[in-house]
Amino acid sequence: MKRLAPEKKPVTIRLSMARLRQKMEEKAEPTLRTKKRERFAPGGQSTQMIIGADKTSDDGILHTSARLYGSYHLRRVYYSAFSPIPDSSSSLPLQKPPLMREHRLYQADWLMRFYGFSQPEILAGSSDGMLDLAIDPKLAWALRNRGQFPVDINRANREALLRVPGLGTKVIGKILETRRHRRLRLEDVGRLCQSIVKLRPFIIAEGWSPGGLTDKAGLRNTIVRSCEQLSLF
Incomplete structure (x- = not known):
């Protein structure tokens, strides 16, 4: 983050997500006056990760997603394939990753959220920590x-x-x-x-x-x- 997006501060982002989670939990409790739960951010909170801008493996990306779901109770993590732009930093790749990689990450994300898979087991036994692009x-x-x-x-x-x-x-x-x-x-x-x-x-x-x-x-x-x-x- 420091190298590719120095204007963004990971600590600030995490603190913002933590505060929002705390506020949502507070509002989920019935109020003393009305005994009803207030509606606060009913859509939950989400974030987006850019895929392919660095050498992070799919296993590393899913590890981060699992931590975000667990620590901040995120509703969704979105994955977007990196797309090069003219005159960008020389530290960024010149080619975008296969679009199928983005699709496979969404499928793996669903395995964690709806199919009872833990993050480590999805790629356990994989030689390179990358999802197979040919099969789900x-x-x-x-x-x-x-x-x-x-x-x-x-x-x-x-x-x-x-x-x-x-x-x-x-x-x-x-x-x-x-x-x-x-x-x-x-x-x-x-x-x-x-x-x-x-x-x-x-x-x-x-x-x-x-x-x-x-x-x-x-x-x-x-x-x-x-x-x-x-x-x-």
């Missing part, structure tokens, strides 16, 4: 943690289902509701999802088991090719 972070995590799969779609709890690549929160809600009445087959799950390409190696369903597919050596490339083919239609 949950699929990348599943491929590095194949010992936790396959998951039985008819028996697993919600927390285990949230770890399955290709399953979103809405689909999981439908699965939990449907299986109260009957057991789901692979084609049933397929009707709830946009695609079962990512799902097949990681789940057990009525009449379906992936067998050795889960541990197949070239599984990542197989999924990538299948997703590319689907995107053509």
